[in-house]
Amino acid sequence: PKNSPEFPEFSLPPSLKKNPQNSPEFPDQNPNFFPIPGKFQRLQRSVAQTLASLDPAWIQRCEESQKTWEFSGPAAEVLGNVGRKRPRDGDGDVEAPAKVGRESKPGIPELRENPEKEKEKEKEKEKFPNGSGEFLEEEEEEEEEEPKTTRRARLDPTNVDFLSENAGVGGSNPENSQLPLDSLEFPQNSLEFSPPPPMDPLYPPNPDGTVPDPPEEVLEALRTLGFDSFRPGQAEAVMRVLSGISTLLLLPTGSGKSLCYQLPAFLYHRRSRCISIVISPLVSLMDDQVSGLPSALKAVCIHSNLTPSQREAAIKKVRSGRAQILLLSPESVTGSEFFSRLFRHFPPVAFACLDEAHCISQWSHNFRPAYLRVCKVLRERLGVRCFLGLTATATVATARDVAEHLGIPEGNSTVGTFGIPENLRLSVSLEADPDQ
Numbered sequence: 337p338k339n340s341p342e343f344p345e346f347s348l349p350p351s352l353k354k355n356p357q358n359s360p361e362f363p364d365q366n367p368n369f370f371p372i373p374g375k376f377q378r379l380q381r382s383v384a385q386t387l388a389s390l391d392p393a394w395i396q397r398c399e400e401s402q403k404t405w406e407f408s409g410p411a412a413e414v415l416g417n418v419g420r421k422r423p424r425d426g427d428g429d430v431e432a433p434a435k436v437g438r439e440s441k442p443g444i445p446e447l448r449e450n451p452e453k454e455k456e457k458e459k460e461k462e463k464f465p466n467g468s469g470e471f472l473e474e475e476e477e478e479e480e481e482e483p484k485t486t487r488r489a490r491l492d493p494t495n496v497d498f499l500s501e502n503a504g505v506g507g508s509n510p511e512n513s514q515l516p517l518d519s520l521e522f523p524q525n526s527l528e529f530s531p532p533p534p535m536d537p538l539y540p541p542n543p544d545g546t547v548p549d550p551p552e553e554v555l556e557a558l559r560t561l562g563f564d565s566f567r568p569g570q571a572e573a574v575m576r577v578l579s580g581i582s583t584l585l586l587l588p589t590g591s592g593k594s595l596c597y598q599l600p601a602f603l604y605h606r607r608s609r610c611i612s613i614v615i616s617p618l619v620s621l622m623d624d625q626v627s628g629l630p631s632a633l634k635a636v637c638i639h640s641n642l643t644p645s646q647r648e649a650a651i652k653k654v655r656s657g658r659a660q661i662l663l664l665s666p667e668s669v670t671g672s673e674f675f676s677r678l679f680r681h682f683p684p685v686a687f688a689c690l691d692e693a694h695c696i697s698q699w700s701h702n703f704r705p706a707y708l709r710v711c712k713v714l715r716e717r718l719g720v721r722c723f724l725g726l727t728a729t730a731t732v733a734t735a736r737d738v739a740e741h742l743g744i745p746e747g748n749s750t751v752g753t754f755g756i757p758e759n760l761r762l763s764v765s766l767e768a769d770p771d772q
């Protein structure tokens with residue numbers, strides 16, 4: 337359509353209305369315009385693909401539809417049968433006319449999808465305003481028939497924290513295995529994936545099940561990390577992790593629990609370039625952990641506050657073996673099939689540490705449901721066998737519950753102490769006159 341006083345909105349997009357002469361898109365208004373053959377060919381191919389992909393049954397339903405969306409005057413000429421009502425899957429009749437312009441091109445394959453999906457996509461557009469929209473359009477122009485690939489997955493491979501919990505943990509959904517290749521090179525077939533074998537412990541436990549005293553290699557690593565000696569509880573916890581024994585470490589705040597995952601992560605990585613995973617419930621805690629790391633250690637956080645490019649850089653750093661520690665939120669591990677696929681190109685995982693492990697227990701005031709599934713996912717998807725739970729706050733009941741979830745048999749599983757820290761004083765005073 338040309339500029340028409342009756343229907344100006346079908347003539348030019350608003351951005352070009354003010355000064356159409358400047359527009360290279362409208363040759364008749366710009367004498368210097370030369371068409372770009374490549375662009376027209378792409379457009380032509382896109383239209384041809386779109387038309388070829390239409391479901392004949394759907395077209396049939398359109399044609400049989402009794403009610404039509406009627407335009408009068410010049411609009412009718414301009415629109416022709418584009419203005420017909422757009423049937424939904426199944427029963428056919430809906431009130432909305434087919435959309436014209438930008439919305440209709442990428443939307444055509446999805447006309448066959450149900451309206452819930454369309455609503456969902458609208459929500460996602462709000463979440464990913466700029467770049468992701470362009471990404472989608474490009475992709476759909478090139479590959480027309482990929483109806484089983486979810487748009488969620490297409491939006492941005494690194495925005496994993498936004499993915500639905502329903503995307504599946506076990507990775508058994510073959511539909512989702514058709515995610516497009518992207519810069520992170522996902523394998524095409526998720527069914528080929530099986531978890532790597534568990535890591536061999538660095539120091540096997542003694543025949544009676546106890547752990548050896550820290551050998552020189554461990555003491556040397558301790559010095560490399562900046563400490564002369566272990567604090568109470570640290571040596572035992574470190575040696576248990578290095579012996580592959582799952583452990584719950586219960587020590588007061590500030591007593592040095594972090595070293596109990598840092599040192600084993602350092603040694604395991606030095607031995608076999610593997611990674612150790614730390615699950616942390618808060619982004620601020622992750623950032624604290626990273627900023628407090630000894631200089632010999634490199635850690636990477638992946639959470640929803642990262643931009644896509646930061647996230648991609650983080651993932652590449654882990655994959656290339658340049659980090660010893662990967663900090664993740666529990667939701668990012670359990671929340672998406674997509675994320676577990678990401679792990680397939682990761683180095684082997686030596687062990688997993690659950691910071692604030694009391695969040696696993698429903699007895700705890702900080703219970704966090706995603707924590708419950710973390711161990712299962714890490715076991716099944718990544719072959720993790722050794723877990724280290726860290727907490728400063730757990731009653732006997734909570735600790736027992738946490739130990740059970742970590743797969744630790746009752747008995748010799750906990751390092752540390754229960755109860756109220758010795759330096760904590762509680763006092764109660766009675767005011768004679770509270771209003772004063």
Ligand SMILES: Nc1ncnc2c1ncn2[C@@H]1O[C@H](COP(=O)(O)OP(=O)(O)OP(=O)(O)O)[C@@H](O)[C@H]1O
Binds near residue numbers: 563564565570594595
């Ligand atoms: N063996 C050690 N010798 C001396 N200082 C240590 C030792 N281990 C840890 N620290 C120091 O103790 C401080 C507290 O350690 P850390 O943050 O690991 O405690 P935490 O138990 O994890 O505390 P929170 O419960 O708050 O997480 C840090 O400054 C750390 O460098």
